[in-house]
Amino acid sequence: MRAWIEKQRYIIDFTISSLLRRKVKNFGLLALYTLIVFILASTMFFTYSIKKEASLILKDAPEIVVQKIVAGRHDLFPASYIETIKKIRGVAAVESRLWGYYYDSLVSANYTLLTPPSNGSPTHNVKSSAKTTVVESESGDQQAVDMAKPLFELNGAVLEPETLIIGNGIARLRNIGKGDYMPFLAFDGKVINLKIAGVLSSQSELVSSDLMLITEDDYRKLFGIDKGYVTDLTVAVSNPSEVAMVASKIKKRLPQARPIIRDEILRTYDSIFNWRGGMMIVIFSAAVLAFVIFAWDKASGLSAGERREIGILKAVGWETSDVIQMKFWEGAVVSLTAFFTGVILAYIHVFFTGPMVFEPALKGWSNLYPNFELTPFVNIEQLTTLFFLTVVPYTVATIVPIWKAATIDPDSAMRFTGE
Amino acid sequence: MRNSSLFFLYLSAGVFLLGLLLVHASFSTNARQESLDEKSAMVKALRLTDLCLFTEARYTRHLSQADLNTAFQDHPLSLEHFPSGSFTQPPEGITQRHESLD
Amino acid sequence: MIELVNVKKVYNAGNPSEFSALNSVSLHIAENKVTVLKGPSGSGKTTLLSIVGCMSRPSAGRVKLNGREITSLPERFLTDIRRKTFGFIFQQPNLIKGISVLDNVMLPAYPLGEKRSHLKIKAMKGLSELNIANKAASKVEWLSGGEAQRASIVRALINDPHIIIADEPTAHLDTRLSYRFMEIIEKFKSEGKTVIITSHDPLVYESAIVDRVVNLRDGQIED
Numbered sequence: 096m097r098a099w100i101e102k103q104r105y106i107i108d109f110t111i112s113s114l115l116r117r118k119v120k121n122f123g124l125l126a127l128y129t130l131i132v133f134i135l136a137s138t139m140f141f142t143y144s145i146k147k148e149a150s151l152i153l154k155d156a157p158e159i160v161v162q163k164i165v166a167g168r169h170d171l172f173p174a175s176y177i178e179t180i181k182k183i184r185g186v187a188a189v190e191s192r193l194w195g196y197y198y199d200s201l202v203s204a205n206y207t208l209l210t211p212p213s214n215g216s217p218t219h220n221v222k223s224s225a226k227t228t229v230v231e232s233e234s235g236d237q238q239a240v241d242m243a244k245p246l247f248e249l250n251g252a253v254l255e256p257e258t259l260i261i262g263n264g265i266a267r268l269r270n271i272g273k274g275d276y277m278p279f280l281a282f283d284g285k286v287i288n289l290k291i292a293g294v295l296s297s298q299s300e301l302v303s304s305d306l307m308l309i310t311e312d313d314y315r316k317l318f319g320i321d322k323g324y325v326t327d328l329t330v331a332v333s334n335p336s337e338v339a340m341v342a343s344k345i346k347k348r349l350p351q352a353r354p355i356i357r358d359e360i361l362r363t364y365d366s367i368f369n370w371r372g373g374m375m376i377v378i379f380s381a382a383v384l385a386f387v388i389f390a391w392d393k394a395s396g397l398s399a400g401e402r403r404e405i406g407i408l409k410a411v412g413w414e415t416s417d418v419i420q421m422k423f424w425e426g427a428v429v430s431l432t433a434f435f436t437g438v439i440l441a442y443i444h445v446f447f448t449g450p451m452v453f454e455p456a457l458k459g460w461s462n463l464y465p466n467f468e469l470t471p472f473v474n475i476e477q478l479t480t481l482f483f484l485t486v487v488p489y490t491v492a493t494i495v496p497i498w499k500a501a502t503i504d505p506d507s508a509m510r511f512t513g514e
Numbered sequence: 515m516r517n518s519s520l521f522f523l524y525l526s527a528g529v530f531l532l533g534l535l536l537v538h539a540s541f542s543t544n545a546r547q548e549s550l551d552e553k554s555a556m557v558k559a560l561r562l563t564d565l566c567l568f569t570e571a572r573y574t575r576h577l578s579q580a581d582l583n584t585a586f587q588d589h590p591l592s593l594e595h596f597p598s599g600s601f602t603q604p605p606e607g608i609t610q611r612h613e614s615l616d
Numbered sequence: 617m618i619e620l621v622n623v624k625k626v627y628n629a630g631n632p633s634e635f636s637a638l639n640s641v642s643l644h645i646a647e648n649k650v651t652v653l654k655g656p657s658g659s660g661k662t663t664l665l666s667i668v669g670c671m672s673r674p675s676a677g678r679v680k681l682n683g684r685e686i687t688s689l690p691e692r693f694l695t696d697i698r699r700k701t702f703g704f705i706f707q708q709p710n711l712i713k714g715i716s717v718l719d720n721v722m723l724p725a726y727p728l729g730e731k732r733s734h735l736k737i738k739a740m741k742g743l744s745e746l747n748i749a750n751k752a753a754s755k756v757e758w759l760s761g762g763e764a765q766r767a768s769i770v771r772a773l774i775n776d777p778h779i780i781i782a783d784e785p786t787a788h789l790d791t792r793l794s795y796r797f798m799e800i801i802e803k804f805k806s807e808g809k810t811v812i813i814t815s816h817d818p819l820v821y822e823s824a825i826v827d828r829v830v831n832l833r834d835g836q837i838e839d
Contacts, residue, residue, distance in 0.1 A: 098729030104518040105726035109719070111517035116714030149565055151550055155558035160579065192561055196572065205569045207576075211560055264566070298549040299556050304566045305575070329561050360563055360578040407710045410671065411724040411771065412699030414692060428521060435528030442535045446542075461570035470546045471539040478532070505698075506666035516732070 103424070106417065110424045113404070124389050125433055131382050132437025132485050133444070134452075138379075139477055140445040141453060147472040149364035152302060153357075157329035159342050160192075160355045170351075171324035179348055180330060185341045187333040191325035193314050197279065197307070202268055204463035208307045210314050211254065256310050258292035264304030264463050266294045282319035289313065297466070304465035330354075390492055397496065402503055409505035419497050426493030430486040438481060446471045617810060618645040618668055618779075623677035625663050625835075637663040639835040640677070645812060646828070650805055652821045653814040655832035661814035662783055664832065668812060669781045670698040699724060703772030705782040709764035711756040711771075717743070718752040721771045728775070735774075742770040746800070762793045769800060779810045786817045794819050801825060 114121045161180065163170045174191065181189050193210040254260055259277065266272055272294060279287045295303040315322070330345070332338050342354040397405070405418055444451060446469060458464045556562065564576045573580035625638040637660045645651050645668070653661045666672045667679060670686060679687050686697060711720045721739045743749040746766040751759060759767060765785070772780060780801075786794040794817065802825045804811055815821055821829050831838040 102729030107518035107521055108516055112715045152553045152557055155554055156563050157561050299553050301565055302553050302556055302562055305569045363578040404712055410704055413727055414695040417727045439531050461568055463569045465566050471542050473539040504672055506671035
């Protein structure tokens with residue numbers, strides 16, 4: 096055993112010194128390999144964390160959202176439909192939502208304007224026969240009471256008419272804060288000035304960066320939306336297993352409606368950020384292409400120099416298996432070095448430097464983007480996957496062409512004439 | 515020092531650092547629980563449906579609310595919103611519906 | 617100690633380029649003697665040497681080492697025998713570039729897994745015996761022709777072989793260095809080693825320390 100270990104160490108010594116001999120080529124290869132691991136690992140860490148975070152945050156999203164579609168576009172939802180939906184068996188509560196976008200030409204940013212449920216938007220409790228109704232409606236009321244409480248960082252500031260609460264992203268972009276006024280251009284050309292009653296916490300930016308919370312009256316005044324209309328509805332279902340059933344009933348009752356169930360929302364966030372997408376494929380494919388050329392160069396055969404060297408090794412008493420072990424270590428040294436460097440750099444990149452490389456891609460061409468710190472959801476499984484995706488194929492690929500080494504006779508060393 | 519010792523030193527350092535990062539990950543996951551709860555509470559309170567990742571277009575701001583006509587309507591990879599539009603896939607509800615709700 | 621019986625070696629068998637390098641060579645090489653295989657180039661010296669040194673197998677015939685038939689042994693065993701029994705000195709020094717002289721010298725011992733500190737002592741001793749200990753840490757590219765030759769001799773001796781095989785060792789050496797080489801061979805002989813040399817250099821085959829000269833021509837032994 097001792098001898099075996101010592102032998103492997105000798106082989107590693109020799110392998111590393113032969114790698115160091117072709118410094119430019121091998122460091123180039125190592126750098127490229129590290130870059131690939133880095134991109135793969137960064138993407139994996141980033142997407143996994145954001146997916147995991149999305150699934151945790153959005154688990155309490157509305158069970159069903161009902162939109163109205165007219166000629167392929169979202170349309171305002173007539174408040175009268177609410178009664179129709181309430182009559183559907185299994186529906187526990189129906190609430191209307193008032194929200195929309197506002198384009199701020201000053202900073203070329205889109206804001207999401209939203210009316211918090213507590214302010215004026217009535218909770219439509221179901222008075223039907225469902226057993227759980229009473230409990231549900233009570234908890235709904237409880238929610239309403241909760242909502243009346245100041246939101247998060249507001250320190251007692253309550254959303255009143257003529258005021259608004261803004262997300263931290265907007266505060267940062269416009270460089271404004273509590274007590275400042277924010278002018279809006281209403282649908283009829285009038286300018287409405289709203290006073291900022293508070294700023295949502297920076298902790299919550301991942302969901303609230305571009306939010307503006309305003310009262311229902313202000314919302315309707317701003318956009319000229321009649322009392323008889325809302326943006327869309329959220330539907331609570333008494334029995335979670337009936338969500339899909341209720342959704343299809345809504346669809347049947349109101350053919351213009353488009354229900355979106357929470358599962359679909361969660362699934363959407365489970366599938367976003369694909370490494371095949373956009374920027375990533377551009378960077379990644381370039382790196383992979385270069386790497387493949389390198390690997391091809393290696394795999395397609397041994398150079399004359401290498402053949403000569405293997406001939407010498409065999410002549411001085413190395414077996415074919417020793418040569419194969421040498422090649423194995425060559426692959427292992429390069430790929431393990433690249434793996435550890437790449438993964439560690441990727442972790443630092445994603446969780447300490449706030450995905451520097453991804454940032455421009457995430458910002459896109461929007462002026463308002465969230466400033467969020469990712470929660471590092473990392474596990475052994477991810478690292479194992481990465482390991483098998485990177486280290487193993489390369490190591491195997493290095494050994495494969497070595498069958499050619501077996502065909503080199505030891506006496507070939509005697510036949511070299513001239514250096 | 516021998517090359518092999520350097521290599522094993524590097525390997526051990528790598529394993530150690532990676533272990534340290536895993537510890538860091540698990541600690542910060544715990545430490546950030548409060549912030550997660552806060553976000554989740556806000557989602558519940560304001561009936562939010564989406565993460566605020568890209569604000570440049572309706573269907574990138576509210577990915578899950580995009581309808582069949584707006585989402586990725588101009589190009590399959592949404593290159594008109596490159597790169598962020600191309601970063602994400604079309605919403606699940608549009609490509610693969612488990613229930614036919616539209 | 618080494619016995620060859622009707623050894624033949626054919627290259628590229630079955631091809632139009634087929635040629636036979638050795639035709640029915642039978643030879644006995646005695647222990648603790650210096651044997652020189654002499655002949656013009658193309659006479660089959662190197663082929664014979666590589667068969668004697670277990671580097672290649674004969675196409676026909678048998679090779680016995682200390683009475684043991686070795687022609688039919690699998691590669692593993694053959695390599696093992698080669699490693700422990702033979703030390704090779706090539707026409708070219710055949711050192712591996714980019715690594716130090718010391719590492720080159722220790723190379724044949726790597727697969728044996730000997731403790732590095734012991735191995736290093738052994739290698740340094742060998743290097744100092746041939747007066748190149750001061751070059752141990754240098755890269756082989758920086759050596760002169762004679763130094764490279766001596767380094768390759770030290771490498772041949774690292775596993776303490778009984779038989780030293782040298783293929784045209786003086787081909788790239790000047791007269792002074794060639795004499796120096798023959799002195800080294802004499803020392804081997806006095807240590808009880810068997811030496812087999814191929815050469816067409818009179819300085820080698822006319823040397824007083826040579827016990828036997830075998831003449832080869834067209835793959836056959838001439839008497």
